[in-house]
Amino acid sequence: MSATVVIGTQWGDEGKGKIVDYLAEKADVVVRYQGGNNAGHTVVVDGQEFKLHLLPSGMLYSGKICVVGNGVVVDPQVMLQEIKAMQKKGIDTSGLRLSNRAHLIMPYHRLLDEVEEESRGDHKIGTTKRGIGPCYMDKNARCGIRVCDLLEPEEFSEKLARNLEAKNHLLKAVYGVEGFDFETVKKEYLEYAQQLRPYIADTSAILNDNIKAGKKVLFEGAQATLLDLDHGTYPYVTSSHPIAGGACIGAGIGPTKISKVVGVVKAYSTRVGEGPFPTELHDEVGNHIREEGHEYGTTTGRPRRCGWLDGCIVRYAGYVSGIDYMAITRLDILDKLPKIKLCVAYKYNGQIINEYPASLNVMSKVEPVYEELPGWQEPTTHIRAYQDLPLNARRYIERLSEVSGIAIGMVSVGPGREQTIILADMF
Numbered sequence: 517m518s519a520t521v522v523i524g525t526q527w528g529d530e531g532k533g534k535i536v537d538y539l540a541e542k543a544d545v546v547v548r549y550q551g552g553n554n555a556g557h558t559v560v561v562d563g564q565e566f567k568l569h570l571l572p573s574g575m576l577y578s579g580k581i582c583v584v585g586n587g588v589v590v591d592p593q594v595m596l597q598e599i600k601a602m603q604k605k606g607i608d609t610s611g612l613r614l615s616n617r618a619h620l621i622m623p624y625h626r627l628l629d630e631v632e633e634e635s636r637g638d639h640k641i642g643t644t645k646r647g648i649g650p651c652y653m654d655k656n657a658r659c660g661i662r663v664c665d666l667l668e669p670e671e672f673s674e675k676l677a678r679n680l681e682a683k684n685h686l687l688k689a690v691y692g693v694e695g696f697d698f699e700t701v702k703k704e705y706l707e708y709a710q711q712l713r714p715y716i717a718d719t720s721a722i723l724n725d726n727i728k729a730g731k732k733v734l735f736e737g738a739q740a741t742l743l744d745l746d747h748g749t750y751p752y753v754t755s756s757h758p759i760a761g762g763a764c765i766g767a768g769i770g771p772t773k774i775s776k777v778v779g780v781v782k783a784y785s786t787r788v789g790e791g792p793f794p795t796e797l798h799d800e801v802g803n804h805i806r807e808e809g810h811e812y813g814t815t816t817g818r819p820r821r822c823g824w825l826d827g828c829i830v831r832y833a834g835y836v837s838g839i840d841y842m843a844i845t846r847l848d849i850l851d852k853l854p855k856i857k858l859c860v861a862y863k864y865n866g867q868i869i870n871e872y873p874a875s876l877n878v879m880s881k882v883e884p885v886y887e888e889l890p891g892w893q894e895p896t897t898h899i900r901a902y903q904d905l906p907l908n909a910r911r912y913i914e915r916l917s918e919v920s921g922i923a924i925g926m927v928s929v930g931p932g933r934e935q936t937i938i939l940a941d942m943f
């Protein structure tokens with residue numbers, strides 16, 4: 517049995533797409549289990565860049581089964597666009613399977629995401645405005661529309677009519693904007709249904725059959741630990757469960773079937789959107805990291821907030837997901853820095869605290885306790901063996917491993933598949 521879950525340990529954009537693509541070579545099945553097209557996973561193959569929002573990063577190899585699980589919220593328009601873009605690039609999409617239990621993002625979800633954000637004013641979350649939160653709200657309120665409904669036009673029409681009645685009223689009465697026409701939305705979605713039909717399946721059954729048959733299954737987390745609805749910096753989070761446990765619910769497999777958890781750790785921190793970020797840098801070094809790392813959002817193009825690596829957060833991610841190995845990415849972005857800081861604890865009201873606080877009020881006031889380490893100031897992008905990394909680079913990541921209590925499994929020194937150093941077996 518071999519099922520590996522890859523998750524983000526920070527605020528997203530750690531390089532999960534690159535790591536999943538690398539590991540996908542050896543996998544038989546690659547699965548997305550939560551989130552939607554709020555994700556932006558960039559994969560570079562032979563210098564060609566692919567940006568995936570909804571489809572699993574395993575798509576870039578032919579012959580894999582790629583699953584969009586029940587826990588994902590699916591904007592059918594985006595999914596079809598992504599499928600067509602892949603086909604245009606000569607990629608075989610016949611292995612794609614879409615869960616019949618996944619919830620659909622509807623046009624009113626996207627509009628609600630926009631008007632709700634506007635109405636929050638200074639308290640805005642900074643969402644991607646893709647309709648993710650409103651779609652999960654409907655799922656939890658038990659009025660969502662699922663992929664299986666697309667295959668039953670009468671069922672779909674009845675659910676759409678009920679939803680439109682409520683949503684159009686809400687949009688008009690609370691937000692003062694026009695809602696949607698029933699016939700137009702119905703026609704649009706039933707057309708999507710015809711195009712998506714070949715991909716729709718009971719994906720939990722497929723996954724469990726594959727696991728039983730001894731196939732290698734790889735779960736691709738989107739977003740990250742600190743954006744998890746329960747375990748992140750609530751309310752500045754996404755509306756799903758990116759942590760490893762989310763794979764069980766979002767794919768329909770039991771926890772006993774997961775054999776390994778890999779946590780992707782960016783060698784520094786970034787965050788898109790609002791919310792506390794104790795190690796954020798507002799100085800030259802922050803700007804250097806942003807420019808050196810091209811830290812602008814894959815999905816929205818927003819400049820990412822940049823800061824030092826927070827060991828407390830990585831340790832926390834380690835225990836909420838039971839991480840076996842870290843995959844450290846973007847080490848090369850720090851190549852030019854003379855000094856590097858690692859946060860090992862926080863100070864609050866003169867007291868040292870080791871845990872990341874639940875209270876946002878406390879979190880926004882903590883002071884990071886840093887250890888300063890010497891930089892290596894030499895290029896690393898060509899290195900392929902751990903012992904060939906500069907001594908100070910190894911010292912930095914080994915100190916992170918001590919602080920977080922998590923072993924180092926992989927180190928990435930560039931976006932390309934080949935720019936990867938392997939220290940342990942990830943399956």
Ligand code: GDP
Nearest residue numbers: 529530531532533534557558846928929930931
């Ligand atoms: P994800 O959302 O976690 O998949 O990450 P993103 O794709 O949004 O952002 C990570 C970016 O870093 C992408 O542009 C990757 O191609 C790139 N990348 C991944 N690993 C490395 C690395 O080790 N070094 C460098 N320089 N870039 C990397």
Ligand code: IMO
Nearest residue numbers: 528529554555556642643644738739754788789
């Ligand atoms: P990947 O998978 C970084 C952030 C948004 C916002 C918050 C809520 O590429 O790592 P949402 O639209 O989900 O309701 O927004 O979550 N966010 C991400 N930040 N990477 C992502 O995905 C993100 N997906 C959502 O910026 O702060």
Ligand code: MG
Nearest residue numbers: 529556557814
């Ligand atoms: Mg991303």
